[in-house]
């Protein structure tokens with residue numbers, strides 16, 4: 001049996017929630033003071049996802065960087081790969097907020113979109 | 120010298136100024152001017168490219184620039200609001216005349232009927248906390264790093280240590296890791312993190328960055344550029360215990376040790392300031408000077424921009440009412456802080472309508488009650504820590520007793536679990 005501990009972020013209390021895991025099965029949840037903690041830890045164990053926000057290069061604009069984000073949360077394990085891909089991207093204005101910069105990044109099913117307009 | 124007249128002048132175009140200008144216009148101010156020293160609207164949000172803004176206000180999670188853009192779009196549809204960019208307010212006098220300086224229009228006066236202070240906050244710097252050691256390059260505030268990386272596209276270092284567990288520092292820990300730097304640790308002098316739990320988990324724990332609670336930097340080393348810091352545990356009086364200190368190599372040190380409300384202008388017109396460094400205000404967000412209002416970080420350091428917008432809408436609305444002669448209200452009931460309460464905003468209320476109170480505790484309390492001392496009314500709070508502002512709406516019927524005695528005191532009490 002293995003143990004995995006997560007800090008719950010559902011409220012400021014930040015319970016340390018421990019999952020007892022056998023194989024791929026969760027056999028016990030401990031340390032959470034409310035049901036939200038269990039739900040959070042189980043989600044983090046099964047499929048941890050994050051929205052990724054970063055910038056890409058932009059040519060001939062007022063600024064040197066365009067802020068972007070993944071339109072949907074992507075698996076944590078693919079964050080580094082996405083960032084690496086985005087570090088080589090360069091765009092040119094005009095860019096509208098919400099405009100797709102990279103489609104379906106790293107096969108995550110999520111597009112990377114601009115988070116501001118740059119004309 | 121040129122002189123123009125306006126109903127309402129808003130100083131600063133961060134989320135506070137934007138919200139104030141919009142609601143001033145909507146409530147009936149005939150002319151509103153918003154003044155911003157930067158080249159565009161949005162304030163500090165423009166460099167906060169991460170998400171986590173707007174969950175309360177818009178019911179969805181936005182990045183800083185997206186949150187700002189919603190307000191900017193709205194502002195641009197309003198006919199009676201004009202925007203002055205690259206313009207700095209240099210001075211205000213007792214007649215509500217603002218001396219401003221702009222690249223395009225030179226130096227001139229704007230005479231306002233009402234003013235909204237929305238200048239935001241600035242970061243505490245190293246001088247303010249006095250770290251011993253040399254004075255090499257490679258030391259900057261977390262906010263400066265944020266601007267350099269996110270707006271200028273510069274990389275600031277390869278091996279980074281962060282002093283202070285404020286939100287901006289934690290956000291930058293993740294940002295720099297994602298940009299390829301190694302963040303070797305975060306030291307926090309208090310025994311608890313001063314930023315949000317969410318940031319501690321998603322910025323530090325996600326990237327295996329150690330957080331040393333109850334620790335500080337005892338010394339900075341390096342000639343030209345910083346090459347290491349001495350990290351030390353502190354005792355109960357927050358003095359370094361040097362026998363437990365160790366040296367950590369780094370080429371960059373970020374300071375995330377808090378924000379201070381930006382009130383140089385407020386001081387020039389003798390607006391009364393509170394212990395938190397922001398103006399004393401009533402529930403209308405009117406300061407000690409009639410016709411001068413305030414909202415956002417200039418007033419109190421917020422952790423959620425959503426509250427900045429809401430509070431500043433109140434300021435903008437009442438500034439407009441003042442300007443058109445429709446504000447008769449003068450709340451006089453004094454709001455005091457009792458046990459475990461560091462501050463409460465607003466400082467004066469009328470006690471005749473519902474009020475949303477913002478307050479911070481002096482220390483982490485866990486489960487607690489908010490208590491109105493005079494009436495013994497109690498409100499249960501789930502979890503109290505100084506890192507998260509307490510927002511509590513209290514009904515007029517629970518406040519009205521204070522009209523007779525002239526004051527109301529908020530305290531916190533621990534609830535044993």
Ligand SMILES: Cc1cc2nc3c(=O)[nH]c(=O)nc-3n(C[C@H](O)[C@H](O)[C@H](O)COP(=O)(O)OP(=O)(O)OC[C@H]3O[C@@H](n4cnc5c(N)ncnc54)[C@H](O)[C@@H]3O)c2cc1C
Nearest residue numbers: 131133134135155156162163167207208238239262415416
């Ligand atoms: C460096 C920094 C980084 C931050 N990062 C985060 C974050 O990552 N996440 C988060 O939730 N919160 C963050 N905050 C907190 C954030 O500031 C608030 O949530 C919110 O932006 C406050 O809004 P505001 O309008 O009061 O201030 P600001 O956004 O600071 O806006 C104030 C504006 O007033 C202008 N101004 C000031 N003085 C004058 C003058 N004399 N004349 C003309 N213009 C003037 C300034 O240029 C600025 O644009 C950060 C704060 C700082 C200082």
